[in-house]
Amino acid sequence: MNAVSCKELQIRIGSKIIFDRLDFSIKEGQFVGVFGPNGAGKTTFFKCLFGNIPYSHGKLEVLGQSPIKIRGKIGYVPQQRDIFPLNLTGRAFIATAIRGNRLGIPFLFREDQKEIDRVLALVDAKDLAQQPLTELSGGQRQRLLLAQALLGKPNILILDEPLNNIDPKWTQHILNLIKHIQSQQKLTVFLSTHDLNPLVNIIDQVLCLGNKTAILGKAKEVITSEILTDLYQTPMQVIKAENRIFVTSFT
Template sequence: MKVIECQHLDIRLGSRLVLSQLDFNIKDNQFIGVFGPNGSGKTTFMKALLGIIPCAIDEIKIFGQPPRKARKHIGYIPQYRDMETFRLKGRDFIATSIRGHKLGLPFLTKQDLHHIDEVLDQVHAKDLADIPLSEMSGGQRQRLLLAQALLGHPKLIIMDEPFGNLDPKWVKIILSLIKELQEQKKLTILLSTHDLNPLMKVMDQVICIGNQKAILGDVDRVMTSDVLTGLYGFPIEVVKTDQHLFVTTAC
């Protein structure tokens, strides 16, 4: 089944063309890394998939529908959320999104409470239910963001730079959890990053974004000096060692 279909897709912010002529399909149960330098359009691409940035309806489909109509099937973790000052406890934080991202705590039914406990259990975070977010580590908060994204039983999870504030230990823990959930629930995962190395053992394909273009394919095909040089428009060198990639400008 096709989860995401892009056909000659142009994405604009106002009058500025950010990404041009994207043309690829993503199937279900895939773990896709979204790679590119800061400012390349990774976040803009993800917002287009969510229908936050409007695009021509014949150029992009999510589960065969326009993005806005497919939102109920999508879980989203934005690039950055300042959670250090939140006085909410873990369970209450998740509850704020049980009816979508609306302000305030909703009235919770028994079914709601059961579902919140269910997603907490799925990310192994029941012990965080009654702890204030302000007392949690970055990795613990990321577990709760992942639990929140699982509300409503989505089929697609979009994660925008989820490891930006995590140390290597927590990156490994959270990434292992994401992969576990993907395999158990047959999810499609899109995870953007500026460093592919943590994803090398878990992702199926990569979308590389640069110079208003995007290419989808296997890592060995896309992450090469020739492809990235053509994509970015200036010389790029890619060095591979075992399960690591080093991408730099060529001398």
């Protein structure tokens, strides 16, 4: 089944057209890197996938259905994460989302506790469960956000710039974790980032969003100097060596 299928899709915010005539489909179980400059519409596209922003024309199907019908099947780590309830422990923070994103910690049944244990184990964060969020690093909080998004076994995981402010070691650690979970659980993952290099060699597909349109393909096909220079409107160089890809920008 297709995870996402767009036909003649138009997305507007107010009168502004963010995307026009998107036509592509992505099969389930793919790890998709989502690239594009600031303001290209990455966050807008993600929100459209779970019906948070309506589309204005064409057709969008997610897991073969209308976006609003599959909300429970999508795990989402939003880009804006300033509102962190810092007085909570890692475990309590995850618990706040056990029945959707309501405020406060709901009463936890035994199966809820088991589910929290499951997602903590998935992201290798059992040791963070009892620690207050105030005492955790950005990378450690990132793992808890990932755990929260995995509650309820989603089919699609959307991670909007999860690597911001994360050092190279943690970036590698978190990406390895995501890749492992994705391939074990046959999840479809969408991950947006402005730092292409850590991602280009582990993703199955690239979705470049910009200029109101989308380019989808394998990293080798899409990550080229021409496409990236056009996308970011600044000179970009792509170096391919020993089956690996490196991207640099220069002025």
